[in-house]
Amino acid sequence: MDHHKTARILVAGSGPAGLIAALGFAEAGFAVTLAGPEANGQDGRTTALMNPALKVLERLGVLAELKPKAAPLKVMRIVDATRRLVRSPTVTFRATEIGEEQFGLNLPNNVLVPALARAVAAHVGIEWRKSMVESWRLDTTHAHAVLADGSEISASLAVAADGRLSPAREAAGIAASVRSYPQAALVLNFSHRSDHAFTSTEFHTETGPFTQVPLPGNRSSLVWVVKPETATELAALDNATLSQRVEEQMQSMLGRVTVDPGRQVYPLSAASPGRFAQNRVALVGEAAHVFPPIGAQGLNLGIRDIDDLIGIASENSSDPGSEKCLATYDTRRRPDILARSSAVNLLNRSLLSDMLPAQLARSAGLGVLGSFAPLRAFFMREGLRPGSGFQALAGGLRKQSRR
Ligand SMILES: Cc1cc2nc3c(=O)[nH]c(=O)nc-3n(C[C@H](O)[C@H](O)[C@H](O)COP(=O)(O)OP(=O)(O)OC[C@H]3O[C@@H](n4cnc5c(N)ncnc54)[C@H](O)[C@@H]3O)c2cc1C
Numbered sequence: 383m384d385h386h387k388t389a390r391i392l393v394a395g396s397g398p399a400g401l402i403a404a405l406g407f408a409e410a411g412f413a414v415t416l417a418g419p420e421a422n423g424q425d426g427r428t429t430a431l432m433n434p435a436l437k438v439l440e441r442l443g444v445l446a447e448l449k450p451k452a453a454p455l456k457v458m459r460i461v462d463a464t465r466r467l468v469r470s471p472t473v474t475f476r477a478t479e480i481g482e483e484q485f486g487l488n489l490p491n492n493v494l495v496p497a498l499a500r501a502v503a504a505h506v507g508i509e510w511r512k513s514m515v516e517s518w519r520l521d522t523t524h525a526h527a528v529l530a531d532g533s534e535i536s537a538s539l540a541v542a543a544d545g546r547l548s549p550a551r552e553a554a555g556i557a558a559s560v561r562s563y564p565q566a567a568l569v570l571n572f573s574h575r576s577d578h579a580f581t582s583t584e585f586h587t588e589t590g591p592f593t594q595v596p597l598p599g600n601r602s603s604l605v606w607v608v609k610p611e612t613a614t615e616l617a618a619l620d621n622a623t624l625s626q627r628v629e630e631q632m633q634s635m636l637g638r639v640t641v642d643p644g645r646q647v648y649p650l651s652a653a654s655p656g657r658f659a660q661n662r663v664a665l666v667g668e669a670a671h672v673f674p675p676i677g678a679q680g681l682n683l684g685i686r687d688i689d690d691l692i693g694i695a696s697e698n699s700s701d702p703g704s705e706k707c708l709a710t711y712d713t714r715r716r717p718d719i720l721a722r723s724s725a726v727n728l729l730n731r732s733l734l735s736d737m738l739p740a741q742l743a744r745s746a747g748l749g750v751l752g753s754f755a756p757l758r759a760f761f762m763r764e765g766l767r768p769g770s771g772f773q774a775l776a777g778g779l780r781k782q783s784r785r
Pocket of ligand 1: 544675
């Protein structure tokens with residue numbers, strides 16, 4: 383067996399970002415080696431992917447088989463469920479307002495990840511080594527990885543899709559500022575008596591958001607952000623008691639609730655690397671950005687990282703890991719990643735803050751969002767097509783000022 387094969391693109395990490403990157407690069411004509419173990423199927427979370435991210439999955443040929451197991455997101459609501467003096471009005475966004483049938487789809491991770499893994503395994507352009515990268519050596523022309531199985535891979539470009547702790551990021555000498563929040567997300571799925579009408583409702587509470595997202599049938603997924611000790615307490619409740627707590631928290635909006643067996647607790651943190659590429663390594667997915675799960679941003683942003691990286695690499699296919707390519711990638715991704723990360727972190731911090739000015743700003747913020755038509759359209763378009771919201775907002779403001 384040849385243990386010293388040279389591959390042009392090495393993708394490290396086989397989570398959703400790594401699998402999508404491997405498929406995308408292979409479809410773009412690159413020789414790809416993917417390094418990372420197969421998922422264990424224990425991830426009970428769901429991922430809401432917006433229409434632009436779904437277009438990428440469609441191009442990669444995996445969307446059709448996902449659709450029957452996913453629920454469309456047609457309406458998104460934000461409800462201020464804090465007990466504060468100044469509360470924001472409920473804000474409702476409808477996909478039809480921007481001429482779309484749906485904002486996106488909510489997909490169970492244990493449907494999405496195996497479908498991507500099957501597509502990767504079947505692709506002739508991808509060699510998947512189901513082994514961890516143990517060490518990195520980066521020189522001026524190549525990235526070299528030694529795997530746990532003893533084999534070595536050399537590539538022009540290493541795509542770091544190896545998650546929030548990203549050993550590849552560290553090897554590239556990129557420091558990340560990391561912050562942990564006094565919060566954890568309790569994640570579970572549940573069935574309910576009433577129809578969700580493809581509506582997702584995010585209740586904002588003092589400890590963080592409680593987000594219900596539709597699944598097919600009378601079922602939904604839940605991400606409930608609370609203090610870490612509360613998450614542990616809730617996760618230890620019996621099914622009947624927990625079902626009742628979930629129903630109460632939703633003000634019985636969906637009628638009687640029955641939680642599925644199985645719960646997961648995720649501690650919340652944020653991480654921002656100083657650069658998004660350096661020394662033959664480009665960061666994508668959680669290696670490039672970690673923030674709390676508010677407003678379904680994480681993997682949507684990760685898919686945009688991958689799309690941009692493939693675009694830049696395709697224009698420089700002889701040496702996609704060159705300094706010039708990596709500098710272009712860093713510049714191109716910076717505004718999008720910083721805008722998303724700071725918006726989500728700000729929203730999270732304003733929810734946690736007991737200071738009145740933050741409350742007022744948040745109340746005004748959601749109120750303005752709900753009532754000012756160009757801003758509403760901006761918020762929704764930005765969720766769907768990054769960049770297009772700015773044009774629409776500018777257009778709307780010009781119209782207003784002409785009146
Ligand atoms: C509760 C919750 C809800 C969320 N909901 C949404 C949502 O609705 N919409 C949305 O867009 N996003 C959502 N997100 C964010 C989304 O889950 C993440 O963006 C996504 O999972 C990140 O994928 P990733 O592939 O970058 O990282 P991971 O999934 O962490 O994958 C990293 C992979 O790298 C591998 N790895 C690590 N080290 C090595 C090594 N040395 N060698 C090889 N492999 C290695 C790991 O084994 C792992 O498989 C949510 C997150 C949470 C916590």
